[in-house]
Structures are given as structure tokens and as C-alpha cells.
Amino acid sequence: MADQVAITITADIRSGDVVDLKTLLAEMNGDPAQNRVLPFGKLLRVHFARLIVLDAVTDLRGQLIPASLVFLSDVDGSASAYLGELVEALGSGIDRIFRHCVGYPGGESVKAADQLAYLRAKTVQASAVYVNTLGRTAIQVRREARLREEIENFLDRWHGLEAARPGAVRAALRAFVRHDSSLAWAEQPAKSPGVLFQLREWLHFGAVILLLLLFSPLFIIGLPFWLIVLRLHELSDPAPDIRPDRKHVRELTNLEDFVAQNQFTAVGLTKPGRLRQLTALAILWLLNTGLRHLYSRGSLAGVKTIHFARWVFLNDKRRLLFASNYDGSLESYMDDFIDRLAWGLNAVFSNGVGYPKTRWLVFDGAKNEQAFKHFLRVHQVPTQFWYSAYNHVSAVNTANNAAIRAGLSGRMDDASLERWLLRL
Numbered sequence: 001m002a003d004q005v006a007i008t009i010t011a012d013i014r015s016g017d018v019v020d021l022k023t024l025l026a027e028m029n030g031d032p033a034q035n036r037v038l039p040f041g042k043l044l045r046v047h048f049a050r051l052i053v054l055d056a057v058t059d060l061r062g063q064l065i066p067a068s069l070v071f072l073s074d075v076d077g078s079a080s081a082y083l084g085e086l087v088e089a090l091g092s093g094i095d096r097i098f099r100h101c102v103g104y105p106g107g108e109s110v111k112a113a114d115q116l117a118y119l120r121a122k123t124v125q126a127s128a129v130y131v132n133t134l135g136r137t138a139i140q141v142r143r144e145a146r147l148r149e150e151i152e153n154f155l156d157r158w159h160g161l162e163a164a165r166p167g168a169v170r171a172a173l174r175a176f177v178r179h180d181s182s183l184a185w186a187e188q189p190a191k192s193p194g195v196l197f198q199l200r201e202w203l204h205f206g207a208v209i210l211l212l213l214l215f216s217p218l219f220i221i222g223l224p225f226w227l228i229v230l231r232l233h234e235l236s237d238p239a240p241d242i243r244p245d246r247k248h249v250r251e252l253t254n255l256e257d258f259v260a261q262n263q264f265t266a267v268g269l270t271k272p273g274r275l276r277q278l279t280a281l282a283i284l285w286l287l288n289t290g291l292r293h294l295y296s297r298g299s300l301a302g303v304k305t306i307h308f309a310r311w312v313f314l315n316d317k318r319r320l321l322f323a324s325n326y327d328g329s330l331e332s333y334m335d336d337f338i339d340r341l342a343w344g345l346n347a348v349f350s351n352g353v354g355y356p357k358t359r360w361l362v363f364d365g366a367k368n369e370q371a372f373k374h375f376l377r378v379h380q381v382p383t384q385f386w387y388s389a390y391n392h393v394s395a396v397n398t399a400n401n402a403a404i405r406a407g408l409s410g411r412m413d414d415a416s417l418e419r420w421l422l423r424l
Contacts, residue, residue: 003197004047005079006129006310008321009071011101011122013053018067021100022053025384029255032387038093040387043085045076047138048308048325051097051385052265059318060272060353069101072323074308076137079123087115094119127281128288130309130324134296135193136402138389144401145393147186151176151404151424166417174408189409190402205293229275230361234350237271239357241370244377251382257329259391261307264330265323267314268352268379277317279361280351284311287348298399302340305333307395311348320352327394334373342366354378 013021024037028051033041040049049072056067075082087094094115098104105114154176155161161169177183193201212219256262270280291300300306309324326333337345346365350358356372358365366372393401400423407420 003077004131004134004308005075005077005082006126006308007071007073007075007079007082008124008126008310008312009119009122010124010314011069011098011103013067013069013100014102017100018053018055021069021097022384024096025051025053029385032385036093037096038090038385040090040389042089043075043082044139045082045085045137046387047074047076047141047389048263049073049385049387050263050265050323050383052381052383054267054381057269059315060269065315065318068314069097070314070321071097072310074131074325076139083116083119083123087112087119091115124312124314126310126312127284128291128311130291130300130306131296132307132395133298133399133402135191135197136398140190141390141393141398141401143185144405145390145397147177147183148401148404148424150180150183155424166414166421169421170407170412170417177408186405186408189406201293205289208289226275226279227360230279231359233271233273233275234358234360237357239355239371241356241374242354242378243374249377252377252380255382255386259388260394260397261325261327261388261391262330262333263323263325263383263386264333265321265381265383266376266379267319267321267381268349268354270313270318270320271351271353276351280317280320280348283347283351287311287344298395300341301344303336304399305336305395307398322349325388327396334376338366338369338372345372349375352379 028035028037031039032049033039038049038051040046052070052072054068054070057065059065073082091110091112095110098115098118099106104118105111151173154173155169158164158172164172174187177186270276295301298304305327307325307327309322309326312321312323313319314321342365343362346355346358346362349355350361350365355375356365356368390398403420404423407423412420
């Protein structure tokens with residue numbers, strides 16, 4: 001079993017190189033898996049990857065935030081191993097991309113060690129990360145998708161399938177898999193979290209609970225004061241309902257709805273003041289703990305369409321980036337969250353400038369549906385390059401494929417067998 005990690009690398013772009021870099025990324029996006037610059041299809045441990053150019057903006061103090069490149073990857077294994085593999089396999093492409101960035105080592109022949117040092121130095125830690133199913137690798141997802149296809153082809157060729165008993169169908173499928181050398185791996189169940197992994201997670205969760213208990217007296221004393229000050233901020237914070245520019249929306253929609261999945265990237269300024277910054281930090285810390293220990297088995301409080309997501313502070317916490325990989329349309333994606341997790345959206349995103357008015361942090365806000373959707377579109381940025389290792393497989397399909405594989409081993413009672421066959 002492998003952990004999944006969210007890699008975020010960000011670097012300022014050299015003055016005058018923004019247009020050239022955007023053009024290069026757009027060319028790469030024509031074939032994300034096999035393009036000539038960064039063919040991510042060669043990296044078998046990558047689930048998703050994207051490269052985004054953030055244009056220069058002015059912050060709330062009038063200070064310029066320069067244009068920057070953001071490189072995101074969701075991968076199996078450690079960050080260190082991934083970066084080493086990235087440089088080794090795609091070093092020339094890394095050079096073509098990051099030579100447009102400030103501080104990248106110059107020269108015609110850049111050493112791999114220098115590239116690796118640069119990427120590590122530019123890596124930013126995410127504040128919160130969501131993984132649909134912890135431990136399910138990219139290789140496993142692809143293999144189990146193929147397994148289902150092969151099983152369906154086998155069943156399509158079976159004349160008289162309708163008259164066959166459920167037990168006979170399962171026995172035939174197990175024999176089919178066993179005698180196909182390319183599928184024989186499916187006879188063994190997928191690896192489950194080991195004892196050391198489970199111990200590590202329990203220790204982490206226990207440490208969080210202990211920490212909360214230790215500081216609970218301070219929380220209880222400070223909570224009324226925090227709520228009062230927060231409410232005063234909510235009453236005075238501007239929340240204009242700004243409609244997204246049509247040209248901006250067209251640019252975004254031109255990058256959506258090509259495959260079963262979609263990407264979403266949004267960036268916004270955080271509200272000024274120590275209160276809002278500390279609130280955002282605390283909420284994201286709690287969110288990350290919940291995502292790690294409560295929502296890593298295929299569902300985010302009932303939302304089952306998200307593969308990976310992350311929240312990352314940028315520019316000394318003056319901006320917050322949110323990125324996700326999800327199934328279906330953006331409209332249905334937003335509706336799922338509004339219907340099921342509006343309070344969570346409010347708790348996190350109400351610390352951003354321009355968010356619809358909230359009440360006591362978790363009420364209202366996203367419940368103002370149109371204002372919330374306008375806010376998202378206004379802050380959404382084009383994902384110039386996006387790679388998915390299995391873009392034809394939804395999160396629900398992935399879980400179903402894993403259950404089909406699991407049903408090929410072990411014993412089943414009649415009821416379980418019936419349910420398993422309905423998955424095929």
C-alpha cells in the first residue's frame with residue numbers, strides 16, 4: 001500500500017515570459033500523456049498533474065504579486081521519490097518549463113542535482129489535502145478498470161448467460177481471470193493498510209485529540225470574544241455580488257467537459273487582519289485532520305465525485321489556492337457542495353475577499369446560490385495544462401471496479417453474491 005501525497009511547486013515567472021509560457025502549456029495540453037515536453041504518461045505513480053500560470057495581481061495593500069507558475073501533482077509514494085523520478089525521466093521538459101522562472105539554474109546543460117534542488121526549494125506545503133481513497137494507487141485504478149472491461153467482454157461472449165446460476169457465473173469469471181496471465185493478479189485482494197500505517201494514523205489522531213483537550217480551556221475562554229469580533233467583521237466586510245466576465249467564462253469552459261472528469265483551480269486574496277488569518281489557519285488544520293481520519297474512504301460527507309483536492313496558502317498567506325479533480329460538470333459539482341456542505345464552504349472560503357455574507361462563520365454564505373457560483377467563477381483560473389492518468393474512470397466507477405476485484409477472492413454468501421453480480 002502506498003500513501004498519496006500532494007506536491008505543490010510555485011515559482012515567480014521572469015518578466016516578459018508569461019505569454020511564452022502560457023503558449024507552451026497550451027501546446028502541451030493537446031496531449032497531456034504523450035506531449036514532447038512533460039509526457040506524464042511515463043510516470044506510473046501520478047494520478048493527476050497540472051500547470052497553471054497565475055497572472056500578476058495587486059494585493060489589498062497595493063503591493064504587486066508577480067506572475068507565477070504553479071505545478072501540482074497527486075502521486076503515490078513520497079514527495080522526495082517523486083521529484084527524483086520527475087527529474088530523471090522528464091528533466092529536459094522540466095528545464096523547458098522552469099527556465100521561464102526566476103532563480104532557475106541557467107546554462108545549456110543544467111545538472112539534475114540543480115534541478116532537483118530548485119524544485120525542492122520551491123515546494124510549498126498544502127494546508128489541507130483530500131484523497132478519495134487513501135492507498136489506492138494509480139496503477140491499481142488503471143488495472144482494475146481494465147479488469148472490468150475484460151470481464152464485461154467475457155460475459156458478452158457467453159451464450160446462455162441468463163440461464164446460468166450466480167455461483168456458476170462467479171466460478172467461470174474466476175477461472176477466466178486465473179487463466180489469463182495479464183489478469184491473474186486480480187485473484188489476490190488489493191493490499192490493505194498495514195499495521196504500521198494504522199498505528200501511525202491512530203497515533204496522529206490521538207495526538208490531535210490530546211492537543212485539543214489540553215488547549216480546550218483556552219478555547220472555551222476565548223470563544224465568546226472570537227465570536228463577537230468575527231461577527232463584527234462579518235457585518236462590515238464587503239461582499240459584492242460580482243458577475244464573472246463572459247470572456248473569462250468562455251476561457252474556462254473551453255478547458256472543461258472533455259472527459260469523464262474535470263479540473264477546478266481557484267485563487268483569491270485572504271481577508272486582512274490577524275483574526276481572519278488565524279481563523280483560516282485553524283479551520284484548514286481542523287479540515288485536514290478530518291479529511292485524513294474521517295473522509296478517506298470514497299466520500300466527502302456524501303460527495304463521492306471528488307478524486308483529489310487541496311488548499312494551499314501562497315504569497316505569505318496573502319492568497320489561498322484551491323484545486324480539485326472531480327467528476328461531471330461544474331454545475332453539478334457546485335450543487336453537491338451547496339446542498340451537502342454549505343457550512344464547510346463557508347467556514348473555509350468566507351475568509352476570502354468577496355465571499356457572500358456569512359453569519360457566525362458557517363451560516364448563509366454559499367446558501368446564496370447565485371452569489372456563491374459567481375464568486376467561484378470570478379476566482380477560478382484557467383488550468384493551462386492538466387493530466388489525468390485515468391480520465392475515463394469516475395470516482396464511483398473506481399470504487400465499483402475495486403469491489404469487482406475484491407469479489408473474485410474469498411467466500412460469498414448468496415446475498416453478497418447477488419450484490420456483487422449487480423456490479424458487473
